[in-house]
Amino acid sequence: xxxxxxxxxxxxxALELIAEHGFHGAPMAMIAERAGVxxxxxxxxxxxxxxxxxxxFREVEGKVYAVLVEGYSTQKPIRERFLHLxxxxxxxxxxxxxEFRYLEQFYNSPFGVAHRRxxxxxxxxxxxxxxxxxxxxxxxxxxxxxxxxxxxxxxxxPLFAAARDHILGFVALEDALIARTIEAxxxxxxx
Amino acid sequence: xxxxxxxxxxxxxALELIAEHGFHGAPMAMIAERAGVxxxxxxxxxxxxxxxxxxxFREVEGKVYAVLVEGYSTQKPIRERFLHLxxxxxxxxxxxxxEFRYLEQFYNSPFGVAHRRxxxxxxxxxxxxxxxxxxxxxxxxxxxxxxxxxxxxxxxxPLFAAARDHILGFVALEDALIARTIEAxxxxxxx
DNA sequence: AAATGTGGAATGAACATTCATTCCGAAGGA
DNA sequence: TCCTTCGGAATGAATGTTCATTCCACATTT
Numbered sequence: 001x002x003x004x005x006x007x008x009x010x011x012x013x014a015l016e017l018i019a020e021h022g023f024h025g026a027p028m029a030m031i032a033e034r035a036g037v038x039x040x041x042x043x044x045x046x047x048x049x050x051x052x053x054x055x056x057f058r059e060v061e062g063k064v065y066a067v068l069v070e071g072y073s074t075q076k077p078i079r080e081r082f083l084h085l086x087x088x089x090x091x092x093x094x095x096x097x098x099e100f101r102y103l104e105q106f107y108n109s110p111f112g113v114a115h116r117r118x119x120x121x122x123x124x125x126x127x128x129x130x131x132x133x134x135x136x137x138x139x140x141x142x143x144x145x146x147x148x149x150x151x152x153x154x155x156x157x158p159l160f161a162a163a164r165d166h167i168l169g170f171v172a173l174e175d176a177l178i179a180r181t182i183e184a185x186x187x188x189x190x191x
Numbered sequence: 192x193x194x195x196x197x198x199x200x201x202x203x204x205a206l207e208l209i210a211e212h213g214f215h216g217a218p219m220a221m222i223a224e225r226a227g228v229x230x231x232x233x234x235x236x237x238x239x240x241x242x243x244x245x246x247x248f249r250e251v252e253g254k255v256y257a258v259l260v261e262g263y264s265t266q267k268p269i270r271e272r273f274l275h276l277x278x279x280x281x282x283x284x285x286x287x288x289x290e291f292r293y294l295e296q297f298y299n300s301p302f303g304v305a306h307r308r309x310x311x312x313x314x315x316x317x318x319x320x321x322x323x324x325x326x327x328x329x330x331x332x333x334x335x336x337x338x339x340x341x342x343x344x345x346x347x348x349p350l351f352a353a354a355r356d357h358i359l360g361f362v363a364l365e366d367a368l369i370a371r372t373i374e375a376x377x378x379x380x381x382x
Numbered sequence: 383a384a385a386t387g388t389g390g391a392a393t394g395a396a397c398a399t400t401c402a403t404t405c406c407g408a409a410g411g412a
Numbered sequence: 413t414c415c416t417t418c419g420g421a422a423t424g425a426a427t428g429t430t431c432a433t434t435c436c437a438c439a440t441t442t
Contacts, residue, residue: 024215116359144371146375147368149361150375153348153349154349154372154375157351158341165341168307168308170307170308170340171338177337181337181344184335184341185379187378189375190378
């Protein structure tokens with residue numbers, strides 16, 4: 001197994017185990033075993049568990065953004081852009097439940113809070129689509145005149161909740177239902 | 192300190208520590224210290240940590256319901272009832288951040304998933320308001336014709352997210368903003 | 383009233399377990 | 413042969429739980 005492969009195996013194993021059992025249910029020894037690697041080997045690739053967790057988040061985030069850019073254009077009308085991003089996100093989540101559940105774990109942890117804080121306060125890139133779109137929508141009075149953060153909550157709160165319920169088997173989100181869910185999110189934010 | 196007091200002290204200490212640091216950041220020894228009792232004493236009142244966690248949830252849930260029933264009447268129009276429950280919930284959460292953060296911890300854990308499952312599938316009481324209200328609203332065609340679970344997600348997803356953002360200091364939810372947030376939730380579920 | 387006895391509650395040191403991290407001998411490539 | 417990489421046992425810190433002992437309020441006896 002090449003160096004690169006080994007690293008990828010570690011990341012994949014960590015994703016699976018953390019998504020399924022949470023940070024505290026995924027000991028390094030278990031990650032190593034599933035990756036087919038010695039426990040000490042992980043530390044040749046990642047300084048410690050926190051670094052592994054953060055790196056994993058960056059990888060997942062990157063893949064999500066890659067999906068969202070596809071077919072996205074700031075030329076299209078705001079509502080259409082919103083629907084594109086919303087359905088893109090929701091579809092990605094339910095097609096990649098492991099990554100979704102990992103993100104949930106991450107966001108509901110001190111890591112996630114710190115991340116969110118630095119993203120909202122500091123003007124980091126990322127979230128770019130969303131911030132730009134929402135600010136434009138507010139200034140053009142097509143979205144409600146609410147703080148950006150609340151608009152995010154209105155739009156993505158249901159989206160996350162729906163993805164979770166689908167993955168847990170509480171609802172079967174097929175195409176039509178996904179579209180109607182995102183449209184309902186739009187109803188929440190639109191003026 | 193009486194027996195009852197001691198029990199309450201334990202519960203209060205557990206609430207504070209778990210809300211602030213999560214289940215894994217609140218060792219029994221620390222809970223005992225904050226409650227002003229010996230570590231072993233906790234086990235005279237609660238069989239083990241899981242039982243303490245579950246009991247704490249039941250108490251918090253009970254207090255929330257108590258607030259919601261106040262002034263609630265199935266005679267009032269559906270929209271008004273929705274706004275009553277929504278603002279009641281949101282206000283309670285931001286006025287009781289410890290309890291809110293505890294609920295978040297609980298829901299985002301195996302306990303919470305199991306709880307949600309038994310509530311949605313089995314026909315447990317509790318959630319009664321909501322289920323009844325939403326079912327009536329759908330049958331009268333004042334809410335969208337979506338699965339109940341998705342309507343819950345649309346209504347409470349933003350609510351939870353907003354409460355979290357308020358508590359983390361990302362937005363200052365004063366009265367007017369609370370009302371407008373819940374109205375936006377209504378826009379999401381209404382037909 | 384004082385002294386003694388009793389049973390349940392409280393205690394916290396001790397234990398077993400789990401986990402992240404380290405370390406060093408072995409393996410493998412140049 | 414030398415040097416890098418690997419593996420997994422060893423380490424030490426942390427945590428949930430237990431249990432032998434202490435404590436105390438009240439009953440009983442003198």
